[in-house]
Amino acid sequence: xxxxxxxxxxxxxxxxxxxxxxxxxxxxxxxxxxxxxxxxxxxxxxxxxxxxxxxxxxxxxxxxxxxxxxxxxxxxxxxxxxxxxx
Amino acid sequence: xxxxxxxxxxxxxxxxxxxxxxxxxxxxxxxxxxxxxxxxxxxxxxxxxxxxxxxxxxxxxxxxxxxxxxxxxxxxxxxxxxxxxx
Numbered sequence: 001x002x003x004x005x006x007x008x009x010x011x012x013x014x015x016x017x018x019x020x021x022x023x024x025x026x027x028x029x030x031x032x033x034x035x036x037x038x039x040x041x042x043x044x045x046x047x048x049x050x051x052x053x054x055x056x057x058x059x060x061x062x063x064x065x066x067x068x069x070x071x072x073x074x075x076x077x078x079x080x081x082x083x084x085x086x
Numbered sequence: 087x088x089x090x091x092x093x094x095x096x097x098x099x100x101x102x103x104x105x106x107x108x109x110x111x112x113x114x115x116x117x118x119x120x121x122x123x124x125x126x127x128x129x130x131x132x133x134x135x136x137x138x139x140x141x142x143x144x145x146x147x148x149x150x151x152x153x154x155x156x157x158x159x160x161x162x163x164x165x166x167x168x169x170x171x172x
Contacts, residue, residue, distance in 0.1 A: 030144075062090060062157075064150060065154055071148075073132070075132070077141060
C-alpha cells in the first residue's frame with residue numbers, strides 16, 4: 001500500500017502532525033508525506049491522526065496500490081529539509 | 087489521467103493558485119485539488135503553475151492512472167467550501 005498524506009493544521013501545531021506521520025512516512029513537502037505502509041501501520045496511523053486533530057484541522061489520506069503512481073513532479077522551491085524521494 | 091495537486095503558497099497568494107487549478111480540478115482541502123484531466127490540459131496546467139510560482143512557493147503534482155486510487159479519507163474538519171467529491 002502506498003499512501004499520500006496531506007495535513008492542514010493550526011500553524012503552531014504542524015510539528016506535532018509532522019512528527020507523528022514521520023514515524024511511518026517520508027516528508028516530501030511542507031504539509032505532505034508519503035510512502036509504503038502496511039495495512040496494520042496504516043490503521044494505527046489513522047487512529048493516531050484522529051486523536052491528534054483539533055477543530056478546524058484536517059488530514060487527507062490517499063491510498064494507492066503500490067505500483068500505480070505514474071509520476072510525481074515538484075514545481076518551485078522545495079522547502080522540506082528531508083525530501084529524499086523514495 | 088487522475089491528478090492530485092498540493093500547493094504551498096505565500097498566505098496572500100493562495101487564492102491565485104486555487105483559482106488557476108480550479109479551472110481544471112476540484113478543490114478538496116485547503117491546499118489540495120484533484121480530478122480527471124487530459125494529457126493536454128495537464129501540460130497546460132503545469133506551465134501555468136510554473137509561471138505563477140514565486141520564490142519559497144511550491145506545488146506537487148501526483149499523476150495516477152484513472153482507476154488506481156483505492157481510497158481517500160478525510161479526517162477532522164473539512165474547511166473547503168466546494169468539497170464535492172468526484
